[in-house]
Amino acid sequence: MSVLVLNADFTPLTVCTTERAFLLMYLDKADMVSDVKNKRLRTVQNSFPYPSVIKIRQYIHVPYKSVVLTRHNVFKRDNHSCQYCGSNKDLTLDHLIPKSKGGKSTWTNLVTACKNCNAQKGNYAPEEVGLQLAKKPIRPSYVMFLRFSSKLLCEDWIPYLEHKVSA
Ligand SMILES: [Zn+2]
Structure with missing residues (x-):
């Protein structure tokens, strides 16, 4: 189970393991923001909530991490x-915007397409050939990408990830 780590200002920082989250809280470096429902960590004398979101106490300045633009x-x-x-x-x-018309290889100009649709589109804009995009690219x-990468997306994370989405 992964834990979402928020910076001191509640912006998402990274994702860590449950063990690491417990350690950060034990060292008084982080506080629990949200816990996993119906799950407790039991020791002989105590039981502790399982963190799903934690927030570190001391603000960490992080340079903007961008995601490398690759086909993958x-x-x-x-x-x-x-x-x-929708084919996979x-x-x-x-x-x-086709390359022949000056379209660049950028995040907002590249989309995933199957070979059929790609051939149908050819050198036109999608609307010119009756194709409709599922969503605007x-x-x-970086943090949004963690969300794409994480198969085990915890619902508790969503409010913290959504306001961070940048176009
Ligand atoms: Zn297609």
Whole structure:
């Protein structure tokens, strides 16, 4: 089980293991913000709530961590599905504004598309050939990417991750 670690100002910092979260709290470096319902850690004399979100006491200045723009990471952002038809087969990258029309390889101009949709789109804008995007492509922040990466997304994390989404 992973624990979401918030900075002293409640912005998401990273994700750590339960063991690490217990250690940070034990050392008085972090406080529990939210715990896992119906789960306690039992020792001989005590029982402790299981942390799902913790907040560190001392603000840590972190430089903005950006996610590297790669084919793999665009697929990951788009949940490995074609952004036009939802297929998860024969995926490729599609330039919304075609390269031939000056479209750049950027987070906001690249989407995951299957080979069929990509061929159908050709050198046109999606709306010109009747294709509709599932969602507007955005540049993911590092923390948002943790969310994409985490299969075991804890519901308690969502409020803290959502306000951090940057376009
Ligand atoms: Zn498709």
